[in-house]
Amino acid sequence: MQILITGSYGQLGTALQDIIEKGESEIGPLPESYKYANVTAVDYDELDITDTVFTECFVTDAFASLDYTSEGYKGLIINCAAMTNVDACETDYETAMKVNAIGARNLAAAAAAEGVKYVHVSTDYVFAGDASKPYCEWDTPNPATVYGKSKLLSERYVRETCPESFVVRTSWLYSYVGNNFVKTMVNLAREKDSIKVVDDQVGNPTHAYDLAHHILKLADTDEYGIYHCTGEGICSWYEFAKEIIRLSGETCEVIPCTTEEFPRPAPRPAYSAMENLMLKCTVGNEMRPWQDALASYFKNSKE
Numbered sequence: 001m002q003i004l005i006t007g008s009y010g011q012l013g014t015a016l017q018d019i020i021e022k023g024e025s026e027i028g029p030l031p032e033s034y035k036y037a038n039v040t041a042v043d044y045d046e047l048d049i050t051d052t053v054f055t056e057c058f059v060t061d062a063f064a065s066l067d068y069t070s071e072g073y074k075g076l077i078i079n080c081a082a083m084t085n086v087d088a089c090e091t092d093y094e095t096a097m098k099v100n101a102i103g104a105r106n107l108a109a110a111a112a113a114e115g116v117k118y119v120h121v122s123t124d125y126v127f128a129g130d131a132s133k134p135y136c137e138w139d140t141p142n143p144a145t146v147y148g149k150s151k152l153l154s155e156r157y158v159r160e161t162c163p164e165s166f167v168v169r170t171s172w173l174y175s176y177v178g179n180n181f182v183k184t185m186v187n188l189a190r191e192k193d194s195i196k197v198v199d200d201q202v203g204n205p206t207h208a209y210d211l212a213h214h215i216l217k218l219a220d221t222d223e224y225g226i227y228h229c230t231g232e233g234i235c236s237w238y239e240f241a242k243e244i245i246r247l248s249g250e251t252c253e254v255i256p257c258t259t260e261e262f263p264r265p266a267p268r269p270a271y272s273a274m275e276n277l278m279l280k281c282t283v284g285n286e287m288r289p290w291q292d293a294l295a296s297y298f299k300n301s302k303e
């Protein structure tokens with residue numbers, strides 16, 4: 001199998017590379033098809049996905065050595081590249097649309113032209129965030145932020161451009177590399193005696209390695225479509241922070257506060273939890289409870 005991973009320096013991109021190399025994740029072994037996978041992993045410095053012509057040429061070259069006549073032939077693009085700074089998207093509308101929507105479309109078009117499968121990663125921010133029960137795949141998106149709008153457009157472009165595609169929505173992602181809430185809380189706890197964290201926004205924390213595992217499981221099938229893939233269980237940022245500080249061994253006090261006390265350029269969803277319903281109906285939902293995945297993150301970080 002030939003795999004192209006874009007946004008390879010990011011949280012998800014590195015997780016995918018790591019588990020493909022090991023042949024397994026913390027959840028379990030990967031499908032056999034990944035055993036001899038040949039991975040090309042690139043980030044912005046080698047492939048700027050907003051460049052339509054260059055992206056098309058790059059993808060053609062990346063899959064040039066594939067033997068299309070061979071029965072075992074498989075090609076796959078996993079797009080992990082994105083502008084993920086939600087507040088920056090709010091002020092830099094144009095870059096957000098170029099990277100998140102046009103970039104995703106460029107890769108989807110190149111995947112369709114090459115006849116390879118395509119995985120695109122999206123977000124809970126496509127929803128309004130005012131629900132009272134977890135969003136399912138059939139719920140109607142209605143994003144409130146530029147980031148959410150750019151990702152919703154990306155989903156539409158991908159589905160219109162590449163029939164053999166998977167759109168996988170996730171949320172509250174953290175990993176061993178990159179910037180994320182877990183690292184921010186641990187760093188703050190080392191500097192301060194107490195931190196205030198919002199308690200009126202709830203969602204699903206997601207370990208990037210668990211997401212990577214399910215993306216590879218899905219991509220090994222022909223069950224194209226939209227999927228939700230988040231850690232199991234719902235919590236507020238305050239509850240998440242409390243558990244992070246407890247597991248980190250720091251002694252900092254975590255104090256609940258309201259969204260009003262922490263105004264941000266991009267409005268944050270009050271309720272953006274999602275249910276992994278279509279995973280359950282297809283390849284199976286093995287996403288771990290968020291507390292277990294977080295404990296495993298701290299165990300592995302210390303080792």
Ligand SMILES: NC(=O)c1ccc[n+]([C@@H]2O[C@H](COP(=O)([O-])OP(=O)(O)OC[C@H]3O[C@@H](n4cnc5c(N)ncnc54)[C@H](OP(=O)(O)O)[C@@H]3O)[C@@H](O)[C@H]2O)c1
Nearest residue numbers: 007009010011012044048049081082084121123170171173
């Ligand atoms: N992080 C979350 O909490 C979260 C939640 C829900 C969904 N998601 C989605 O999950 C996916 C993976 O997120 P992540 O947290 O792994 O992202 P990440 O860590 O921010 O990594 C994204 C990577 O893409 C690169 N990139 C930016 N613009 C690019 C371009 N024009 N061409 C090529 N590469 C470019 C970034 O480079 P620079 O760092 O230099 O910009 C970065 O290395 C994204 O689609 C994101 O929207 C993330």
